[in-house]
Amino acid sequence: MMFHGCDLAALAEKYGTPLYLVSEDEIRERCGEIKRDFTEKYENTRAAYASKAFQTLEMIRIIDSEGLSLDVVSGGEIYAGIKAGFDPGKMVFHGNSKTKSEIAEALDAGVGTIVVDNLTELEIMNRMACDRGMKQEILFRVTPGVDSHTHKFISTGQLDSKFGFSIQETADTAVPAALAMDGIDLKGMHYHVGSQLLENTSHLMALDKILSLLSDLKARYGWTAREINCGGGFGVHYAGDPERIRISDFVDPIMRKIDDAYKDCVDTRPLVTIEPGRWIIAEAGITVYEVCSVKTNSAGKVYVGVDGGFPDNPRTELYNAEYEVEAVEKYYAPHDVKTTVAGKCCESGDIVAYDVMLPTLEPGDHLAVLATGAYNYSMSSNYNRIGRPPVVMIKCGKDRLTVKRENYSDMLRNEI
Ligand SMILES: Cc1ncc(COP(=O)(O)O)c(C=O)c1O
Incomplete structure (x- = not known):
């Protein structure tokens, strides 16, 4: 049996087993597809590789050379990114329970975007940013209240999720609080409905809620978002169906919905970010x-x-x-x-x-x-x-x- 031109029995002999084999050609092809069918097809977009799916120094270097941003979820992932030579300014830092030291590490390293999950984190981050004389760019992680068709351990967008702010808390409390903070620059909103999604329904339902939240925020506070981060979750076939799901199957409907919402709007359409992990590496x-x-x-x-x-x-x-x-x-x-x-x-x-x-x-x-x-x-x-x-x-x-x-x-x- 061969794997991307290599004889598997010979590799098992050479390296021993168990053995993880990863095709760099396949990773680069996937990144190429993301560029062709997303970042180069649609203006003002970016893709951040969700490195929790598979993070090694070499993987980070490959992602860097492909020009993607990097989604990280811990001080350890930030540290590995920096060790691999990745620009922290292109990192997006997530987490529902960031420690104070991780927040300090992110601020000190110059992590470009921090996705804030809750009010406690917001207050701590503001204090730390003010102490450093900085204004940190953030997004709010919003839990849109949609159920995704996936295993409950990888479903994240439902109302009782441990992740993020509800729509109402975002609108009534989190946004006005952030707008009044000297250390915080609120750029926009993030949602991630779940992982291993084989179709787009929950993404699109979540997006409807996020778009109406944004117009509500504009009306109430005169605030306009500069970024919508749609998360990841784009699925793959593990067994059975050999047909690969194209990235365009996921992103085209998302972009149509966002572009439609901004078509007759005086504001320019915000930067749209996606965070594929599994789709690139599985x-x-x-x-x-x-x-x-x-x-x-x-x-x-x-x-x-x-x-x-x-x-x-x-x-x-x-x-x-x-x-x-x-x-x-x-x-x-x-x-x-x-x-x-x-x-x-x-x-x-x-x-x-x-x-x-x-x-x-x-x-x-x-x-x-x-x-x-x-x-x-x-x-x-x-x-x-x-x-x-x-x-x-x-x-x-x-x-x-x-x-x-x-x-x-x-x-x-x-x-x-
Ligand atoms: C915030 C966020 N973005 C992106 C991802 C990546 O998901 P996937 O590997 O399914 O694309 C996850 C996965 O848990 C996530 O929590």
Whole structure:
């Protein structure tokens, strides 16, 4: 089995398993599509890569070279961005529970936009910005009160969400407070309705609410937004449908709605930002495992145990995520065995894929799990003291190591 021009069995031999493989060609193609069909097609727009989906120094450098902005959610992500040479002025800093030290780090680093989630944060930020003689550009994270069709753990736009301000609190309290603050420059509004959305309904419903909020704010305070940030959430197909969802399927209806709203308006249309994470990286990545055990239990179920699982991919257990699995050396063999691919952790829920059709496998065979690029490396852990796999990038058929495998002593480095 090949992956972007590289022989998977040879890569498994060279780097060991489990192994994260990421196609730089695919990432750059996705960024190219975003530029062609969004930032260059529509004036006054920008795309910020939601780096929580997969953040490594090399990934940040690739995103930088493609000219995208960077969405970050913690002091650690800001620090990594700076270490990778990314301009903090092009960072968008999110979070519903930013610490005082993270706010200070963001202000001191010159982070361009901070998305403020709540009034406490607003007050702290204003005080800190005033102390520094600065005026920080911010957006408010607004919870538009729409339910998205996705797993509840990645749905964020509903009224009882932990994220952001309600529309009413934004209009009645947050905006007038921000407009009176010397350390705050309120640029606009941000919403993010959820992740892994396969269609646009909730985005468009949220947008209607945001646009009417903006006209209400204009009428009440004479304030006009300079930016609308529509968040991310643009989904990918994990298993089944091989057809890629185009970025234009998501952004064209969004832009039509915004442009329509500003068509007869005296104000110029604000900057429109999107924050794709998963859409850029999910299908660019795969994980390769080695088969360690094969057994049929007393109920007749075939289990194939691999050398990774929950520590490198918690998504199956967290969100019931489904993945496509391929047999690396037996790619063309008949796939006639219904197999459950089990992870190696001491948890019954540590399953990589349930009931997938695979050939008869033996220990030493390799399996490739597809579309694992998003939220796997970044959510990985050392559960059961298992080291994180290395990340190998593939470009034009050539492989290069970008993150080393964590060994036993790496896992003990902070222990006294
Ligand atoms: C504020 C914000 N923007 C963007 C994203 C990226 O989402 P996705 O990876 O689904 O595009 C997230 C994900 O949680 C988010 O919370």
